[in-house]
Amino acid sequence: xxxxxxxxxxxxxxxxxxxxxxxxxxxxxxxxxxxxxxxxxxxxxxxxxxxxxxxxxxxxxxxxxxxxxxxxxxxxxxxxxxxxxxxxxxxxxxxxxxxxxxxxxxxxxxxxxxxxxxxxxxxxxxxxxxxxxxxxxxxxxxxxxxxxxxxxxxxxxxxxxxxxxxxxxxxxxxxxxxxxxxxxxxxxxxxxxxxxxxxxxxxxxxxxxxxxxxxxxxxxxxxxxxxxxxxxxxxxxxxxxxxxxxxxxxxxxxxxxxxxxxxxxxxxxxxxxxxxxxxxxxxxxxxxxxxxxxxxxxxxxxxxxxxxxxxxxxxxxxxxxxxxxxxxxxxxxxxxxxxxxxxxxxxxxxxxxxxxxxxxxxxxxxxxxxxxxxxxxxxxxxxxxxxxxxxxx
Ligand SMILES: Cc1ncc(COP(=O)(O)O)c(C=O)c1O
Numbered sequence: 001x002x003x004x005x006x007x008x009x010x011x012x013x014x015x016x017x018x019x020x021x022x023x024x025x026x027x028x029x030x031x032x033x034x035x036x037x038x039x040x041x042x043x044x045x046x047x048x049x050x051x052x053x054x055x056x057x058x059x060x061x062x063x064x065x066x067x068x069x070x071x072x073x074x075x076x077x078x079x080x081x082x083x084x085x086x087x088x089x090x091x092x093x094x095x096x097x098x099x100x101x102x103x104x105x106x107x108x109x110x111x112x113x114x115x116x117x118x119x120x121x122x123x124x125x126x127x128x129x130x131x132x133x134x135x136x137x138x139x140x141x142x143x144x145x146x147x148x149x150x151x152x153x154x155x156x157x158x159x160x161x162x163x164x165x166x167x168x169x170x171x172x173x174x175x176x177x178x179x180x181x182x183x184x185x186x187x188x189x190x191x192x193x194x195x196x197x198x199x200x201x202x203x204x205x206x207x208x209x210x211x212x213x214x215x216x217x218x219x220x221x222x223x224x225x226x227x228x229x230x231x232x233x234x235x236x237x238x239x240x241x242x243x244x245x246x247x248x249x250x251x252x253x254x255x256x257x258x259x260x261x262x263x264x265x266x267x268x269x270x271x272x273x274x275x276x277x278x279x280x281x282x283x284x285x286x287x288x289x290x291x292x293x294x295x296x297x298x299x300x301x302x303x304x305x306x307x308x309x310x311x312x313x314x315x316x317x318x319x320x321x322x323x324x325x326x327x328x329x330x331x332x333x334x335x336x337x338x339x340x341x342x343x344x345x346x347x348x349x350x351x352x353x354x355x356x357x358x359x360x361x362x363x364x365x366x367x368x369x370x371x372x373x374x375x376x377x378x379x380x381x382x383x384x385x386x387x388x389x390x391x392x393x
């Protein structure tokens with residue numbers, strides 16, 4: 001007989017989907033009726049639901065968040081050899097999308113308080129690093145035309161948007177929010193996803209809402225939405241004679257996945273509440289642990305705490321973020337460091353960047369903790385006890 005004490009502890013995953021609503025009913029209806037492909041009532045319903053949720057006039061569903069960003073850039077008029085300012089501390093997708101459009105990213109550092117794109121560094125780059133020539137704003141260092149800004153609202157918290165929107169107006173730049181990680185968050189009572197000219201969402205497996213894979217462009221600009229729908233459906237001008245006046249993309253979300261999205265969307269408020277409750281419990285249990293700095297929320301923000309993250313001060317805590325990650329892994333607890341900042345990414349070697357020392361520090365010290373919507377208080381206590389148990393060197 002094995003001693004129950006020897007049983008391996010149940011694994012606590014970082015962030016898994018919560019599928020306990022109408023997903024089965026809606027997906028079964030697609031299967032039963034044969035409406036499984038990219039046309040169907042669930043695609044339309046999911047689009048109008050997401051437009052309602054973000055407060056925009058229109059929404060266009062896509063196969064994933066990266067394709068949403070790609071098409072949003074194209075409809076906004078970003079083209080080859082343009083430059084687009086983007087957060088350096090983010091998942092790589094927005095920078096890749098910029099390159100798919102033939103343009104170049106300009107990586108902007110994070111600010112130290114809430115870890116979002118730093119408006120002061122955007123201002124410094126636009127005012128001191130750029131010049132007007134041939135009627136356009138150009139990066140002095142590369143000579144390329146600066147066309148757009150993609151602020152990425154990372155980890156559930158909004159970017160400080162007002163100074164960025166003001167700069168965009170002053171310099172004639174388009175603003176496309178990458179709102180993927182902050183669905184439901186608010187900036188000064190305005191909804192993330194309805195702050196710039198357009199916004200993009202992803203519904204991959206670890207997002208607040210998931211369709212397995214999926215994305216959405218939301219905007220008030222009807223012409224952009226029409227163009228986005230056209231480009232995501234292979235730019236069909238005459239669907240009977242197969243006439244295509246442009247090279248489009250097969251980027252449309254399927255009805256099957258949109259059905260899942262509709263069911264997930266019904267629970268969005270519940271999911272946000274659960275994320276905030278997880279964040280509240282971490283705040284309580286980890287407050288005052290020497291060397292552990294908790295995620296902050298700006299006075300002007302309502303974060304959804306999509307991925308609860310702490311910073312580990314190696315000297316004060318007695319081990320660094322990667323050592324803590326290994327200690328938690330040994331206890332069956334999955335965590336994840338923050339992304340390699342994109343100015344350091346070999347995939348984007350050669351792109352222009354501001355000084356990005358804050359993002360480098362956040363990358364070194366950051367560790368995202370388990371925060372699934374369904375995380376139980378007991379499992380969360382296991383995470384915090386494991387962290388609290390190791391405060392001495
Ligand atoms: C900030 C951000 N943008 C874009 C994406 C890309 O979305 P997808 O995986 O659906 O292409 C992700 C995550 O996947 C993300 O975290």
